[in-house]
Amino acid sequence: MESQQTIKPRPAAPYLKIPDMGEPYLVGSKCGACGEIFLGERNVCAKCYARNKMQPMRLSNRGRLYNYTVIYRSFPGVKVPFVAAVVDLEGGGTVKGTLVDVDPNPEKLTFNMPVNVIYRDAGQKDKDGNAVLCFFFTPAR
Numbered sequence: 771m772e773s774q775q776t777i778k779p780r781p782a783a784p785y786l787k788i789p790d791m792g793e794p795y796l797v798g799s800k801c802g803a804c805g806e807i808f809l810g811e812r813n814v815c816a817k818c819y820a821r822n823k824m825q826p827m828r829l830s831n832r833g834r835l836y837n838y839t840v841i842y843r844s845f846p847g848v849k850v851p852f853v854a855a856v857v858d859l860e861g862g863g864t865v866k867g868t869l870v871d872v873d874p875n876p877e878k879l880t881f882n883m884p885v886n887v888i889y890r891d892a893g894q895k896d897k898d899g900n901a902v903l904c905f906f907f908t909p910a911r
Contacts, residue, residue, distance in 0.1 A: 779901040782892055785810040786905055794889040794903060795831070798863045799824040807862030831887040832910065833859040838881075840874045855907050857885055871908045884910035 781788055788794045799812040803820035812824045837856040844850050853869035865887070872879065885907040892904035 777900060779891065779903040780896050782902050782904040786889075786903065788903060794905070796829040796859075796863075796865065796887065796905060798827050798829045800827050800862070809863055809865055829863045829865075829887075830860040833857040833865070833885055833887065833907075835869070835879070835881060835883045835885055835907075836864065838869060838879060840876060853879065855885075857887075857907055859887075865905075868906050869908070870906045886910050 778788055778790075781794075785797050786794060787797050796809065797811065798807050798809050800807045801815035801818060801820055802823035802825055804815060804818040806815060806817040807827070807829075808816060808824075809829070811826055814821050815824060834857065835855055836858045839854045840851050841854050842851050844852075851874040853872060853874045854866070855869040856864060856866050858864050867887075869879075869885065870888075870890075886909075888906050888908050889903055890906055892902040894902045896902055
């Protein structure tokens with residue numbers, strides 16, 4: 771009897787890492803010259819323009835809602851309304867994504883509310899039929 775091999779989902783973005791062991795995470799880059807932190811891997815700092823001083827780092831799964839927009843119109847097949855959010859992560863880094871598990875009503879959302887980064891199946895497949903893993907934000911409980 772052959773053992774079934776579990777196929778790892780594909781990340782939705784290059785800065786979403788899915789290790790063989792452990793939980794998915796977002797990777798960023800920290801400038802060794804000025805200390806600024808950015809989403810994704812970089813060679814040049816966008817703040818001080820230092821070259822080859824960027825170090826990769828694992829970003830936090832906790833943050834605060836910096837800004838948001840409730841989207842009422844989107845591409846065909848995308849369920850609306852939904853909340854497009856900008857989150858400042860603890861320890862540095864700013865990420866844009868979708869705030870889920872909330873009522874998309876501006877009267878029920880607050881700036882600076884604590885959120886967690888979560889990882890879920892995006893509900894899509896790549897060209898080879900593999901599942902796609904994406905990150906989302908959810909209110910911290």
